[in-house]
Amino acid sequence: MRYLIYFLTGILLISLQTTLVHALAPFIFFYDLMIPFVVFFILFRGGGEGLIASVFVGCAMDTLSGAPFGVYVFSYLWLVLLFKNVKPYLQISDSTLFQVVVVCGVFIELTIFGVVYALSAPSFYFSRSIIWMMFTQLFSAMIFGPFVFVLFQKGFGLMENLIDEKPGPRRFS
Amino acid sequence: MGAVILIALNAGIFSFQYIRKTSMGDSAVRAVLSIVSPLQEAITAVENFTGRLWRHYFFLIEVAAQNDYLKKSLSLASEENNACKEAILENHRLRALVGLQARTPFKLVAAEVVARDTSPWYHTIVINKGRAAGVAVGLPVVMPEGIVGHVLTASLKYAKVLLMTDCNSAVDSIIQRTRTRGITRGASGQSCVFDYALRTADIQVGDIVVSSGLDGIYPKGLRVGHVSKVVRGNSGLFQDIELIPCVDFARLEEVMVILNFAKQDSNGG
Incomplete structure (x- = not known):
């Protein structure tokens, strides 16, 4: 049941990312909503679930995107590897630190995509549109990070209570 | 008394x-x-x-009730007005698509854009017509304004379209005025570049670029964009030319897929 809800949440986020987010802000590049999803799993659900979530949403994103297959999966796997090792040194229980981690995640993803894009595109240069895209992604991650954190925290906490496997949010503190 | x-x-x-x-x-x-x-x-x-x-x-009970009623009426009227405006705009777009269908020899199928690329680095869209409607890989996707892209993958009911502005996309094109040939390629953002135009070629800002039909994907004569910048360096064989596509990709809602171009091409058409 829990995995079904994770699956549906992932699908919902991907759908929002590719439809509503574009429609609301066609000229502002909202950050990848899968990053907080993956980061949330790594930090609050453990490496195993984080790994499964990364591979699942990564494959879905790679399928839908025009990017070379595997870029999303490997971006998310890098996040798993990095944040799983950093986690013991961080006391991430509030929205501020989560926001910082998400912004770092967005930056890492942008770097990986930038490298892949530079290698795959016939000619690459840092145009104004690319700089604007990177800036708006980082900025939107900074602004909306806490809201997404609260949304995930409440949503998944509620889900845990509903399915009653272990009452109360798991590993939140 | x-x-x-x-x-x-x-x-x-x-x-x-x-x-x-x-x-x-x-x-x-x-x-x-x-x-x-x-x-x-x-x-x-x-x-x-x-x-x-x-x-x-x-003593505002009556006024409050009246205010609520008026607000509701205004809201309904605004909604109706908005629906009418949307219908008018949709009507214009569909008329343009029907007009295109009438003046082109190809068999076209209209499709709605249902999603965009998950990544801002790459430019693809998902349309709501797939193999069931005759859409196949490699078919050109157009608008009355010009070329949109071509079908990358097609499922039964949906298809992914690689937009002309993607860095992996290329259209064999010619400058309409001078017939100078080149390759239109997606650049970063919503613009394109016109590659391999010789330095000696006469190309000016505002020139219209159309498809040459030589790439085997797009029919000849479809509008691609107009020249927005021409840079002739002191050295090198080619000019640096930037294009603004005719299609506004940020506001893409409906597109047309040309179903029988490949067949016609293979028959020598």
């Missing part, structure tokens, strides 16, 4: 009436007026103020 009293009273009253109409009575009235009227005015003002206060600030 009674008659005497009555006569006396009448005389008194008549005398008083008489006195009132004299100058003495007039001055008495003026004096009284000047004393009483300010007070009356003040009381009336307070009364009016209280009345207004009551009617406008406290």
